[in-house]
Amino acid sequence: xxxxxxxxxxxxxxxxxxxxxxxxxxxxxxxxxxxxxxxxxxxxxxxxxxxxxxxxxxxxxxxxxxxxxxxxxxxxxxxxxxxxxxxxxxxxxxxxxxxxxxxxxxxxxxxxxxxxxxxxxxxxxxxxxxxxxxxxxxxxxxxxxxxxxxxxxxxxxxxxxxxxxxxxxxxxxxxxxxxxxxxxxxxxxxxxxxxxxxxxxxxxxxxxxxxxxxxxxxxxxxxxxxxxxxxxxxxxxxxxxxxxxxxxxxxxxxxxxxxxx
Amino acid sequence: xxxxxxxxxxxxxxxxxxxxxxxxxxxxxxxxxxxxxxxxxxxxxxxxxxxxxxxxxxxxxxxxxxxxx
Numbered sequence: 132x133x134x135x136x137x138x139x140x141x142x143x144x145x146x147x148x149x150x151x152x153x154x155x156x157x158x159x160x161x162x163x164x165x166x167x168x169x170x171x172x173x174x175x176x177x178x179x180x181x182x183x184x185x186x187x188x189x190x191x192x193x194x195x196x197x198x199x200x201x202x203x204x205x206x207x208x209x210x211x212x213x214x215x216x217x218x219x220x221x222x223x224x225x226x227x228x229x230x231x232x233x234x235x236x237x238x239x240x241x242x243x244x245x246x247x248x249x250x251x252x253x254x255x256x257x258x259x260x261x262x263x264x265x266x267x268x269x270x271x272x273x274x275x276x277x278x279x280x281x282x283x284x285x286x287x288x289x290x291x292x293x294x295x296x297x298x299x300x301x302x303x304x305x306x307x308x309x310x311x312x313x314x315x316x317x318x319x320x321x322x323x324x325x326x327x328x329x330x331x332x333x334x335x336x337x338x339x340x341x342x343x344x345x346x347x348x349x350x351x352x353x354x355x356x357x358x359x360x361x362x363x364x365x366x367x368x369x370x371x372x373x374x375x376x377x378x379x380x381x382x383x384x385x386x387x388x389x390x391x392x
Numbered sequence: 393x394x395x396x397x398x399x400x401x402x403x404x405x406x407x408x409x410x411x412x413x414x415x416x417x418x419x420x421x422x423x424x425x426x427x428x429x430x431x432x433x434x435x436x437x438x439x440x441x442x443x444x445x446x447x448x449x450x451x452x453x454x455x456x457x458x459x460x461x
Contacts, residue, residue, distance in 0.1 A: 155459075155460060155461030156459040156460060156461070157459040157460050157461045158459075158461075159459075165459075178460055178461055179457045179458065179459065179460050180457070180458050180459065180460025180461075181428070181455045181456070181457060181458070181460075182455060182456065182458045183400040183401070183453065183454065183455055184400070184418070184420065184427070184454045184455060184456045185400075193426070193457050193458060193459060194424070194425050194426025194456070194457045195424070195425075195426070198425060198426065203457070205457065205460075206460050206461070208460055208461065218430060218433060218435070221430075221435045222428040222430055222435055222453070222455050223428070223457075224435075225428035225429075225435050225437060225438065226425070226426050226427055226428035226455065226456065226457055227425070227426065227457060228425070293461070341461075342461030343461065
């Protein structure tokens with residue numbers, strides 16, 4: 132693409148990425164579809180989880196499959212307390228030799244909404260231990276600001292509950308978060324389709340992290356491409372600057388020289 | 393009664409002296425990435441696996457990287 136019209140790069144903790152799409156590795160129909168979808172997404176950052184090795188499995192080889200080609204971002208999914216999340220992050224740091232972590236501290240199994248109290252506590256502890264913390268959080272400007280003040284490298288507000296595909300439920304909050312925070316804002320969770328991703332970027336969010344919307348689509352590879360294009364379109368629109376909304380029409384064709392009978 | 397340890401939440405007889413020995417007993421390639429070990433809630437750096445001994449009653453967590461969102 133022509134450099135003049137390409138999306139601007141964005142940086143997290145001093146590391147520059149050309150793709151604003153962060154993609155998950157869960158719930159694809161099979162491994163080949165996952166690999167093809169990740170390829171089509173153009174994502175550079177790919178999320179993974181940390182789980183106990185079971186006696187039978189002995190390792191599913193995901194690290195070997197993806198480790199060389201992508202920036203693997205471990206999550207702390209399934210953690211309900213700050214203590215569990217911190218230990219999971221430390222295990223992930225050891226397993227992947229990365230100090231980056233997608234911090235999730237879940238408050239409730241049914242909504243998967245964050246437990247803000249534990250999230251803030253875990254974020255503070257992990258930042259103190261030298262982690263690059265990317266917290267999954269509510270679309271709450273106050274929480275986001277607190278996470279930024281603690282030293283998180285980005286904030287990742289949800290658009291809607293994880294896996295719900297409900298889209299951007301509160302665009303006004305995202306706008307306020309954009310105005311209040313200077314760290315990158317990555318909308319994490321709730322995106323259902325490409326237009327949702329575009330809206331988030333149009334609002335000034337810096338990136339999208341999603342999984343289910345691609346993995347659960349009828350054609351995950353095509354949806355990965357659609358999301359990529361939606362994200363690029365949204366970012367272009369944000370950089371271009373939309374026109375103000377007006378109640379009445381404004382003629383687009385000049386009226387000078389029109390015939391008068 | 394023989395000595396036992398907890399491995400990933402399950403009680404097992406203590407048959408390994410070190411973390412390296414424990415991992416090889418469980419057919420985990422210690423030279424492969426993507427694996428981490430915690431002993432009694434503290435991560436044991438890979439470099440210390442061979443000199444870290446396991447004692448009766450210890451709680452060991454062995455984790456690896458899996459798919460996630």
